[in-house]
Amino acid sequence: MRWPVLVMVGSLPGGASDGAVGRGGAGAVRLLAVTGRCVVKILISADMEGVTGVTWPDDVLPGHAQWQRFRPVFTGDVNAAIAGFFDGGADEVLVNEAHWSMRNLLLEQLDERARLLTGKHKALSMVEGVQYGDVDGVAFVGYHTGAGTEGVLAHTYLANSLTGVWVNGTRASEGYLNSLVVAEYGVPVVLVTGDDRTCEDAAGYAPGARAVAVKDYVSRYAAVCRPPARTAAEIRAAAREAAALAVRTEPVHGGPFTVEIEFDAEHLVVQAACVPGVEPAGERRVAYTSENMYEAIRCFKTVTTVVSSAVEEQYG
Structure with missing residues (x-):
């Protein structure tokens, strides 16, 4: 993807010097000329x-x-967030597709003020774009709880074969993992939408963020749902408030990070341990340690890719 050239007219410590041209380093401040x-x-x-x-x-x-x-409904939730952020004073919104093939949103129905990053094979996957230094706040729209917990369609990357993930002993959802990644760039999570259990999960990793429950958990495959018109209004209102929270801080370097992954079958441990640095860690588990979350999430992606190739057809 080609990124727009930005003129840096000021900086915080660690940013580019006055007048530098580029994407913007960590802590960089961009000013509107007008x-x-x-x-x-x-x-x-x-x-x-x-x-x-x-x-x-x-x-x-x-x-x-x-x-x-549900593709138009998905696009509708995202559009509500886009509208709310612009209502709240945002100047730019980049939407990064983070589901399955990462080609699900309907570009032709997307709010024309936003840009869409679509497609797979991105260095930071679900939070691709945060590493370029010009993002002030991150929103998790359409998120869910992690593997082994209560929540509608709860999982962490792999729907069924992966049964739990822990980072330094804390059970981790995709939201939790991604929050650790963006924190290394000094970017706060300002908005989370999903079911009510997802909002509870977000209170642990992004306590200052605005949260919108678009449905209430009944089981992994059932929920009490609200109509799209109602949830769109709630998402837009929350995003408008969340825009004020989009203020970069000093990067948080909390490493090293020990990631432990549990699978539903022992043969997946054998497959995962083929990845350098990943070792068996008890019954149906592997573990590895990375100095930062950038490396930790990339290793996690590699493990899940290798393991998914070893998942066989259901039987019984």
């Missing part, structure tokens, strides 16, 4: 399991009629 105020850029990481009305695998798996049905 008003002199700081440019505010939001990155929306858009997943699908936590979208309004979604409760069943067919709702989110490409190729199914239900997936086609």
Whole structure:
């Protein structure tokens, strides 16, 4: 992807010097030439399991009629967040697709003020774009809880074969993992949407963020849902408030990080241990340690990719 050239007219410690040209380093401040105020850029990481009305695998798996049905709903949740951020004073919104093939949102229906980063094979996957130094706040739209916990379509990267993830002993959802990644760039999580259990999870890793529950958990495959018009209004209002929270801070370097992964079958441990640095760590578990979350999440992606190739057809 080609990123726009930005003119740096000021900086915080660690940023580019006055007049430098580039994407912007960590801590860099961009100013609007007309008003002199700081440019505010939001990155929306858009997943699908936590979208309004979604409760069943067919709702989110490409190729199914239900997936086609929920693509406009997914786009609607994202548009509500985009509108709210612009209402709150944001100048730029970049939406990064973060579900499955990462080609689910309908570009032709997306709010024309935003830009869409779509497609797979991105260095930071779900939070791609945060590493370029010009993002002030991150929103997790359509998120869900982690593997082994209560929540609609709860999982962490792999739907069934991965049964739990822990980082330094704390059980980790995708939201928790991604919050640790963006913290290394000094970027706060300012908005989270999903089911009510997802909002409870977010209170642990982003206590200052605005949260919107678009449905209430009943089981992994059932929820009490609110109509899209209602959830869109709630998401937009929360995003408007969240825009004020988009203020970069000093990067948080909390490493080293020991990541422990539990699978539903022992042969997956053998496969995962093929990845350099990953070792068996007890029954159906592997573990590895990385000095920072950038490396930790990249290793995690590698493990899940290798393991997914070893998941066989269901039987019994």
